[in-house]
Each structure stands twice: as structure tokens, then as C-alpha cells.
Amino acid sequence: MxxxxxxxxxxxxxxxxxxxxxxxxxxxxxxxxxxxxxxxxxxxxxxxxxxxxxxxxxxxxxxxxxxxxxxxxxxxxxxxxxxxxxxxxxxxxxxxxxxxxxxxxISGETEAELIYNGVLWSYDFEKPALIMDIGGGSTEFILADQNGIRKKISLNIGISRIFQAIETEDPLNINDINTIEEWLDNVVRDQLDGFESPILIGASGSFETFYEMIHLKDYEAQSNCYQFDTEELHNVLDWLIRSDKAQRELHPNIIPIRKLMGPVTAVKTKWILKKLNVRQIWMSPFSMKEGALNWDTEQ
Known part of the structure; x- marks a missing residue:
């Protein structure tokens, strides 16, 4: 069909x-x-x-x-x-x-399940991993292994919420970064306890932008997960945090909405990588939309 x-x-x-x-x-x-x-x-x-x-x-x-x-x-x-x-x-x-x-x-719980179903097209979970989907309104975390989902949660810590809640300078200064991290600390608290994982899989979205910034070309559709070089990824995140709007506007591999919110996304990503003790970072080309291809909205 x-x-x-x-x-x-x-x-x-x-x-x-x-x-x-x-x-x-x-x-x-x-x-x-x-x-x-x-x-x-x-x-x-x-x-x-x-x-x-x-x-x-x-x-x-x-x-x-x-x-x-x-x-x-x-x-x-x-x-x-x-x-x-x-x-x-x-x-x-x-x-x-x-x-x-x-x-x-859909609820945040259903969103998390569909994200997992999407990533399942590209990763076999032979090694357990934590999936993260950085949304504008919410962010989903799904800890999974070969037996399926162990734990899942949807938190209202999306990039658009942070961007509109906190007035920042352009480029971000150290006070802005501290304020964003404190906001995350206060909202998340202990809700991510037990989600620690050495392997994190970013579900498309922002992670595709990180890939495109590293490779300076559009992400080519494929069916397998891509493993980031950790140093290269952190270099891109640090550049986003240091950049001003004019620099981001000139970058051909950042879509307009992420030119606006990219620095906040980078601060949040680094905060999560540290909080959850992540050592390997992967990207799945698939997320909720692929997970919904075989999903019945009546269920």
C-alpha cells in the first residue's frame, strides 16, 4: 500500500x-x-x-x-x-x-513507542542503547534492548520551549549556557535516573543537521545507523554554541528553524551526553514517521 x-x-x-x-x-x-x-x-x-x-x-x-x-x-x-x-x-x-x-x-508515551518502532528499522539492539528524539516541544528517551523497550519517557524539554522561556544573547555567553543548564536541571530533576547508557542513538532531526555540518553535504538516505566520531560531533556542537546568527545564516547545511535555535540545541545535547554518561553516539535515519508506517491510529 x-x-x-x-x-x-x-x-x-x-x-x-x-x-x-x-x-x-x-x-x-x-x-x-x-x-x-x-x-x-x-x-x-x-x-x-x-x-x-x-x-x-x-x-x-x-x-x-x-x-x-x-x-x-x-x-x-x-x-x-x-x-x-x-x-x-x-x-x-x-x-x-x-x-x-x-x-x-498522540500522547508522549505513544510518540516514544513510534520513535522506537522507527529506529528498529535501522538498529538491531544487539547492544542495548538509549534512543533520544530532540523535539521542539518534547524530548523522548527510550531505553531498549533485543527484548524491546525497557523504559521510556517523554519530557517537555523541547528546544522551542527552552528558546522561548530564556532570553539569551547572540552569541550565547557563559551566563546563558548556565541558565539553560539550570533550567534543564530544574525541569528534569531525577526523571532520567536509570536511563544512563554508553550508546545513544539520535533519531534523525537535529542529528541529521549535525551530520550535514560535519560532512558539509546533505544526508543521503540509507537504512543503517551512522556512528559519529565523538570529537567531530563535539566540535560541531561547540561551533554552534559560539556562533552568532549571521554565521549560522551563512552555513548552507543548517535549515532555517535550526539557524534560529541551533545554539540552544547544542547546549542541551552536550548536557544530556554528560548527564547520561554517553560514550558512543549514533544517528538513525528513521524516527517517529517511519515507525508510524505500519501503525493503526485506531489502536
Whole structure:
């Protein structure tokens, strides 16, 4: 069956179109748009009118692409910004009325399960690992081995939340970095106890950007996980933290929404790597959207 999955992320809307069988899929098309649906309202549990319009414009584009590819089934998944917004249901009704797309707003727990299902296409968990998906509204952590998920949690420590909660300089100064780390300490507290892992798998998203910055080229779709050189990754994270907006604007391998929030993402990533005693860092090309290809929204 030809299926499409739309991941309505807080920062980025992702679309994939694939031919799907029970045990495999063939990717036909993928794209992403930095909608920023959480900008201006996520910390007040609101989707602003401007954010909703950007979202509708992106979804109109995606609906047209689905029609062109003769997609038989569209799964559209609403995540952190939409599920927490007081006007989230109003937005989903608007999308249904204007575009005929049913948005299934999922819990953080379900999001974590789908992320695991996606990464499972690319990693066999012969060595246990911690999956992390850095979202704009939430971040999911899934500790897994060959028997499946050991522990999972979704925390509202997404990049857009931090970016809008803390006023920072450009570039970040030491006080900004300390403030971001203190914010994370205060929100996370002991909720990640027991999630320590020597191996961390970053689920696409920001980790694709890190890859593209290291290699100075677009990430080429493949089915296996990629292992980062730890020093190269930390060099990229440190560059992002030191950079100003003008420098990031000139970088061809950073998408616009990450030009805005990249330094905060880098501080948070380094904080997590240290907190969870990570020694090896991998990237899976797959995440929630691939995990949803064989998922029934009615379950």
C-alpha cells in the first residue's frame, strides 16, 4: 500500500511517502518544512494565528504532494505543541474542514513507542542503547534492548520551549549556557535516573543537521545507523554554541528553524551526553514517521 505519514512537530513538519509491506518499506519521497507551530505560544499552551496559518500552508503543500503520488492512506500525527495547546482541537478541526486530513493527536508515551518502532528499522539492539528524539516541544528517551523497550519517557524539554522561556544573547555567553543548564536541571530533576547508557542513538532531526555540518553535504538516505566520531560531533556542537546568527545564516547545511535555535540545541545535547554518561553516539535515519508506517491510529 502507498502510504504517507505527516509528523506535525513543534518546530518541523515532516512528510514521507512510501510503498509499505508488513516487513519492509520503499521510500518514495520525503521532505520537511520548518513551520515553527510552537513559536509565540507553546509556553502559554496556545497555537497563535500566524503559526496556524504557516501550518495550514505547509499541509496544503503536503496534501498536493500526496495527491500527485496517488497516496492511498495519510497518517497525520500531532505532537507536543498541538497536544498541549488549549486551542489544539480547534486547529485539528480547521485542518479537517479545509484539507480533509484527520490529525491524530498522540500522547508522549505513544510518540516514544513510534520513535522506537522507527529506529528498529535501522538498529538491531544487539547492544542495548538509549534512543533520544530532540523535539521542539518534547524530548523522548527510550531505553531498549533485543527484548524491546525497557523504559521510556517523554519530557517537555523541547528546544522551542527552552528558546522561548530564556532570553539569551547572540552569541550565547557563559551566563546563558548556565541558565539553560539550570533550567534543564530544574525541569528534569531525577526523571532520567536509570536511563544512563554508553550508546545513544539520535533519531534523525537535529542529528541529521549535525551530520550535514560535519560532512558539509546533505544526508543521503540509507537504512543503517551512522556512528559519529565523538570529537567531530563535539566540535560541531561547540561551533554552534559560539556562533552568532549571521554565521549560522551563512552555513548552507543548517535549515532555517535550526539557524534560529541551533545554539540552544547544542547546549542541551552536550548536557544530556554528560548527564547520561554517553560514550558512543549514533544517528538513525528513521524516527517517529517511519515507525508510524505500519501503525493503526485506531489502536
Amino acid at each position: 502507498r502510504k504517507a505519514v505527516i509528523d506535525l512537530g513543534t518546530n518541523t513538519f515532516n512528510l514521507i511517502i512510501a510503498e509499505v509491506d508488513p516487513d519492509r518499506f520503499e521510500l518514495l519521497y520525503s521532505t520537511k518544512i520548518g513551520v515553527g507551530i510552537g513559536l509565540g505560544g507553546i509556553n502559554n499552551n496556545q497555537l497563535t494565528p500566524d503559526a496556524q496559518q504557516r501550518a495550514l500552508d505547509a499541509l496544503k503543500n503536503y496534501k498536493k504532494l500526496c495527491d500527485e503520488y496517488q497516496v492511498e492512506n495519510i497518517t497525520a500525527l500531532g505532537t507536543s505543541a498541538i497536544r498541549d495547546a488549549e486551542n489544539g482541537e480547534e486547529f485539528t478541526r480547521k485542518v479537517k474542514a479545509q484539507l480533509g486530513i484527520d490529525i491524530c493527536v
